[in-house]
Amino acid sequence: QVQLQESGPGLVKPSQTLSLTCTVSGGSISSGSYYWSWIRQPAGKGLEWIGRIYTSGSTNYNPSLKSRVTISVDTSKNQFSLKLSSVTAADTAVYYCARDTQQQLGWYFDLWGRGTLVTVSS
């Protein structure tokens, strides 16, 4: 079955750019009408949707993060990626990638990666 796996540095220095990749296995990232999202969760806090991408390259971003976020897709590698610039300690969180499904009146995530902890510290 389809699985998602996040990967990337676990430690990023303040003011630098956080970069993560999500690899989709067990199926093609281009099959179906799925979008692909990033979500994060600081320790002991709630979930925050970061943004999503379609395999065409079309994106939606959380307005509160939009100025710092770039999500891209590489269909040849069956991967999509997150870049978050100018990070601070407030960006320390577990980052999840997820498969995102659009419905007429909403979106939902039906498949999640296990998450990866990214710490912002010098």
Next chain:
Amino acid sequence: SYELTQPPSVSVSPGQTARITCSGDALPKKYAYWYQQKSGQAPVLVIYEDSKRPSGIPERFSGSSSGTMATLTISGAQVEDEADYYCYSTDSSGNHGVFGGGTKLTVL
């Protein structure tokens, strides 16, 4: 920015009914979805399209939505239902996802 509001905590005894609410201005026109997250694990979808249960989710989980409030109901809550529950929806544009702040359900 758009917000979904949940109570921080709900506590019930085993076998009782737990109700977790989620309020948001766009809910009359957008679906609510509910996720269960147990400690150290990724969230799991328990309700979609306001009231539908994915396969594998126990029948004791149900959802409803009326006006600006969606409700997750766990009828006959079990100890294993202890978790954080998050509602999720989109803003009026339909393009931006939003999570509620989460509700910690205690069953004891």
